[in-house]
Amino acid sequence: MAVRTTLTWNEEKSLQKLLGNVSLILLYKSTVHGNRISNMYNRCIRQGSTVTMIYCPKNSFGIFMLGHYPEISEGFRKLNSSIYFSFQKNKTMEMTAAFLNSTLKISNDQLEFQFPISPVQYLSLDLHKRTIVIPKLLVEKLGLNPDLGFRFLECEVFRVEGIKDAAGYINRITRATQHRNSLLADLRAYRPYADLVSEIRILLLGPVGSGKSSFFNSVKSIFHGHLTHQAIVGSDVTSITEQYRIYSVKDGKDGKSLPFMLCDSMGLDEKEGVGLCVADIPHILKGCVPDRYQFSPHKPITPKHPAFITSPSLKDRIHCVAYVFDINSIDNLSSKMVAKFKQVQKEVLNCGVAHVALFTKVNNCYEVLQDNFLKMNKSMISQSQIQNANKMLGIPLSNILVVENYASEREMDPLKDILILSALKQMFRAADDFLEDLPLE
Amino acid sequence: MAMTTCLTWMQEKKLQNHFGEKQFSLLYKASVHEFSSESLLQRCSKQGPIITVIHSEDHILGAYVPKSYPEDCFIILFAFQETTISHCKIGPFQLSMLFYESDRNSEFNINLEKKEVAISINTMDKLGLPQCYISFQECEVFRCEDLLDKRRMDGLTELRESLLTAIRTYEPYGGRVCQVRILLLGPIGAGKSSFFNSVKSVFRGHVTNQALVGSKTTGVSEKYRTYFIKDGKDGNTLPFILCDSMGLSEKEEGLHMDDIPCILEGCVPDRYQFNSMKPITPGLGNYTGCPMLKDRIHCVAFVFDANSVGHLSDEMVEKIRRIRRELIKCGVVHVVLLTHVDTLDLITKGDLIDIYRCVPVKLKLEAVHRELGFALSDIFVVSNYTSEWELEPVMDVLNLSALRQMLWAADDFLEDLPLEETSRCF
Ligand SMILES: Nc1nc2c(ncn2[C@@H]2O[C@H](COP(=O)(O)OP(=O)(O)OP(=O)(O)O)[C@@H](O)[C@H]2O)c(=O)[nH]1
Ligand SMILES: Nc1nc2c(ncn2[C@@H]2O[C@H](COP(=O)(O)OP(=O)(O)O)[C@@H](O)[C@H]2O)c(=O)[nH]1
Ligand SMILES: [Mg+2]
Ligand SMILES: [Mg+2]
Numbered sequence: 001m002a003v004r005t006t007l008t009w010n011e012e013k014s015l016q017k018l019l020g021n022v023s024l025i026l027l028y029k030s031t032v033h034g035n036r037i038s039n040m041y042n043r044c045i046r047q048g049s050t051v052t053m054i055y056c057p058k059n060s061f062g063i064f065m066l067g068h069y070p071e072i073s074e075g076f077r078k079l080n081s082s083i084y085f086s087f088q089k090n091k092t093m094e095m096t097a098a099f100l101n102s103t104l105k106i107s108n109d110q111l112e113f114q115f116p117i118s119p120v121q122y123l124s125l126d127l128h129k130r131t132i133v134i135p136k137l138l139v140e141k142l143g144l145n146p147d148l149g150f151r152f153l154e155c156e157v158f159r160v161e162g163i164k165d166a167a168g169y170i171n172r173i174t175r176a177t178q179h180r181n182s183l184l185a186d187l188r189a190y191r192p193y194a195d196l197v198s199e200i201r202i203l204l205l206g207p208v209g210s211g212k213s214s215f216f217n218s219v220k221s222i223f224h225g226h227l228t229h230q231a232i233v234g235s236d237v238t239s240i241t242e243q244y245r246i247y248s249v250k251d252g253k254d255g256k257s258l259p260f261m262l263c264d265s266m267g268l269d270e271k272e273g274v275g276l277c278v279a280d281i282p283h284i285l286k287g288c289v290p291d292r293y294q295f296s297p298h299k300p301i302t303p304k305h306p307a308f309i310t311s312p313s314l315k316d317r318i319h320c321v322a323y324v325f326d327i328n329s330i331d332n333l334s335s336k337m338v339a340k341f342k343q344v345q346k347e348v349l350n351c352g353v354a355h356v357a358l359f360t361k362v363n364n365c366y367e368v369l370q371d372n373f374l375k376m377n378k379s380m381i382s383q384s385q386i387q388n389a390n391k392m393l394g395i396p397l398s399n400i401l402v403v404e405n406y407a408s409e410r411e412m413d414p415l416k417d418i419l420i421l422s423a424l425k426q427m428f429r430a431a432d433d434f435l436e437d438l439p440l441e
Numbered sequence: 442m443a444m445t446t447c448l449t450w451m452q453e454k455k456l457q458n459h460f461g462e463k464q465f466s467l468l469y470k471a472s473v474h475e476f477s478s479e480s481l482l483q484r485c486s487k488q489g490p491i492i493t494v495i496h497s498e499d500h501i502l503g504a505y506v507p508k509s510y511p512e513d514c515f516i517i518l519f520a521f522q523e524t525t526i527s528h529c530k531i532g533p534f535q536l537s538m539l540f541y542e543s544d545r546n547s548e549f550n551i552n553l554e555k556k557e558v559a560i561s562i563n564t565m566d567k568l569g570l571p572q573c574y575i576s577f578q579e580c581e582v583f584r585c586e587d588l589l590d591k592r593r594m595d596g597l598t599e600l601r602e603s604l605l606t607a608i609r610t611y612e613p614y615g616g617r618v619c620q621v622r623i624l625l626l627g628p629i630g631a632g633k634s635s636f637f638n639s640v641k642s643v644f645r646g647h648v649t650n651q652a653l654v655g656s657k658t659t660g661v662s663e664k665y666r667t668y669f670i671k672d673g674k675d676g677n678t679l680p681f682i683l684c685d686s687m688g689l690s691e692k693e694e695g696l697h698m699d700d701i702p703c704i705l706e707g708c709v710p711d712r713y714q715f716n717s718m719k720p721i722t723p724g725l726g727n728y729t730g731c732p733m734l735k736d737r738i739h740c741v742a743f744v745f746d747a748n749s750v751g752h753l754s755d756e757m758v759e760k761i762r763r764i765r766r767e768l769i770k771c772g773v774v775h776v777v778l779l780t781h782v783d784t785l786d787l788i789t790k791g792d793l794i795d796i797y798r799c800v801p802v803k804l805k806l807e808a809v810h811r812e813l814g815f816a817l818s819d820i821f822v823v824s825n826y827t828s829e830w831e832l833e834p835v836m837d838v839l840n841l842s843a844l845r846q847m848l849w850a851a852d853d854f855l856e857d858l859p860l861e862e863t864s865r866c867f
Contacts, residue, residue, distance in 0.1 A: 003487070009597070026466060033486075161467075226849060292859065
């Protein structure tokens with residue numbers, strides 16, 4: 001007889017997604033392998049991270065444990081990072097999940113999960129009688145039906161393969177969606193300082209291929225909920241982006257415009273006469289360059305250009321500049337590039353515009369932030385790229401932002417969103433500082 | 442010690458294909474779970490068909506047991522040769538006979554405690570192994586399941602339905618047009634016409650071959666075709682139009698580069714006969730003089746045969762780059778479709794279910810990214826109907842997912858248009 005899981009393919013996929021592109025390997029199935037603890041136990045110890053699934057007629061319930069199944073004697077000693085989740089079998093197959101540390105004790109007739117945050121509450125599982133008792137704590141967290149004890153049809157245990165790093169990842173992933181949503185809400189509700197303008201303009205400046213256009217696409221993708229391709233991206237010897245573009249982003253396909261605009265420019269090149277002209281930059285900053293202006297690498301825009309905006313107002317100006325760099329190449333920029341960049345920075349400083357650094361293409365995007373998502377973690381900050389940017393550009397650490405754009409994958413990922421949205425939020429703050437700093441007239 | 446297999450992706454895949462498109466689930470690994478036959482049997486009993494893999498310094502060999510332990514069955518022994526896998530049959534007996542010495546099995550004996558396999562002379566010859574005793578470092582046991590089992594097929598069918606619904610109910614951005622036009626561009630024989638046929642087939646409910654499909658060399662499509670697709674045989678027209686062009690060629694026979702801007706602007710009428718030597722001229726005959734936004738191309742899909750990626754001639758690469766510059770100039774968004782992935786080495790139909798995880802496919806995507814400069818997230822794998830008689834949900838899901846991406850890309854194009862361009866004619 002073939003051993004086949006009761007988990008549907010869709011449920012499996014949502015679990016894989018929750019845990020970060022993992023594979024699930026069925027180790028134990030109570031109706032096939034026997035419903036004694038020892039049947040389960042023999043197959044599940046020393047398998048690394050596991051998911052234990054309990055199937056009931058109306059819904060299913062699962063427990064992810066990062067650490068091994070404990071040895072029988074060990075009980076209650078080792079704390080295990082765990083995620084509890086449930087699938088509602090009704091209409092939408094919604095999945096809810098809660099992250100909780102717990103300890104597991106295996107006795108001769110049942111499994112008992114205990115929670116340090118509420119030591120009197122247990123989750124207990126009797127394989128033989130096929131009953132499960134879910135404590136109130138979980139019922140509330142998962143929004144389950146309030147009858148706490150019920151009979152189940154089947155219990156399965158899977159090994160989880162390909163889980164990313166240790167505790168940190170798991171610790172974050174269950175809170176990621178929540179944090180992402182609250183960041184989204186913050187950004188939607190943002191209003192520029194003293195309502196001086198209705199939208200702030202953020203200019204993306206950086207070398208060819210550093211990911212400026214991709215950053216705009218990534219931001220738009222998050223607000224639309226799927227990958228978008230509005231800005232054309234790719235790689236070539238010269239810049240793919242040849243036009244100045246002022247993009248506004250809608251909150252969903254038919255939503256209203258969000259309170260910011262991202263201004264995408266042609267990439268900087270170390271050679272003279274190639275890429276964005278440094279002399280164009282002051283005009284861009286002042287708001288004289290119109291949307292869709294075709295850059296010419298040889299000669300900067302002049303007031304004679306028919307579309308030149310001769311008397312730009314505050315709303316046309318750039319309120320924040322983001323210097324965009326590929327984090328993998330910042331340490332080996334050519335001296336010519338550095339020199340060019342110094343010129344660029346001089347122009348920006350002259351105009352008094354706020355600035356931040358935006359690093360793209362980070363490899364370990366799950367390890368950038370601290371567990372609480374509120375700042376970069378220590379090891380990231382100590383990396384040479386960040387330190388160099390801090391020194392070379394004179395930008396405070398809190399305004400050095402690290403993201404991974406949606407460039408190589410096809411699925412949205414809440415942890416990636418958090419990096420991108422946090423970067424955007426810091427840019428808003430920088431823009432506010434600039435607006436506040438303006439002389440009254 | 443991590444519970445992951447020592448087999449490389451290629452080795453695992455070869456074995457899976459050898460035993461009939463299986464999927465492997467690692468149940469036991471000696472270095473993690475002890476070198477003990479008892480421990481192995483405990484974990485591997487009642488698990489359905491399983492395969493035991495022995496890793497020695499120079500060899501990978503093992504046994505495929507097609508029935509759940511403790512049932513009796515014929516057991517297939519195998520060994521990796523340089524390019525192939527040799528095999529022979531023993532039994533019938535149950536799995537445990539492989540691990541305990543007994544009169545019933547003197548052909549192939551795995552002693553986990555001693556980390557040694559003893560093989561009879563006869564079997565040794567059949568498997569093409571050089572010696573009777575092989576000491577090993579690792580032993581792994583996997584459960585074998587069909588890659589496309591009922592559970593996954595059910596999931597795929599559900600997914601196909603939701604994709605179909607999403608596409609049927611799609612409305613182009615801001616109601617600026619009723620239907621979006623997607624242009625298929627690519628070398629001759631890349632599978633452009635086949636992609637149209639495949640999409641049409643899903644909506645028709647059976648495999649159809651409206652567009653003539655050609656061979657690799659000459660190419661059949663010489664006419665420009667703009668295909669509307671109906672939802673079912675007499676249903677509503679769907680909100681997209683697929684435009685099939687003549688293939689590109691490094692020589693003079695393919696699509697003329699100067700035709701491309703005219704196609705993008707919507708000046709080329711349906712059924713226009715391409716001439717490789719002479720581009721369409723404004724004002725002549727059937728040239729559409731004043732195309733509207735609805736006549737323009739809203740998204741371009743570059744179509745490539747996955748096998749050709751990495752072997753495209755410099756002329757072709759140069760042509761593609763030039764076309765891309767042209768697209769950037771007109772602000773037309775584009776994506777890449779990779780066809781023929783089913784013919785890549787080792788890839789089988791079952792792999793289409795998770796095609797982006799397959800190593801040969803990943804390598805192809807990276808090659809497209811590297812050589813042609815397209816962003817990885819803009820490249821999609823599709824699988825066209827060629828010899829199938831019936832619809833395959835797993836193929837449909839890939840093709841429809843790519844189509845939905847193209848509709849979104851067309852939305853991006855429409856949203857990006859300056860307002861004054863949404864109504865004027867070009
Ligand atoms: N892995 C990875 N790739 C990225 C990331 N951001 C951008 N890319 C890739 O880098 C390439 C260049 O990205 P673009 O967004 O076109 O860069 P750009 O700064 O706009 O470049 P130009 O317009 O040519 O000056 C594309 O192939 C992107 O897919 C990232 O965060 N991670
Ligand atoms: N195996 C396989 N063959 C394909 C696929 N797509 C197209 N083909 C074959 O490739 C050949 C050329 O296809 P065609 O659609 O005429 O290419 P076009 O010149 O781009 O229109 C035909 O023989 C098709 O059957 C695919 O995804 N897989
Ligand atoms: Mg760009
Ligand atoms: Mg054709």
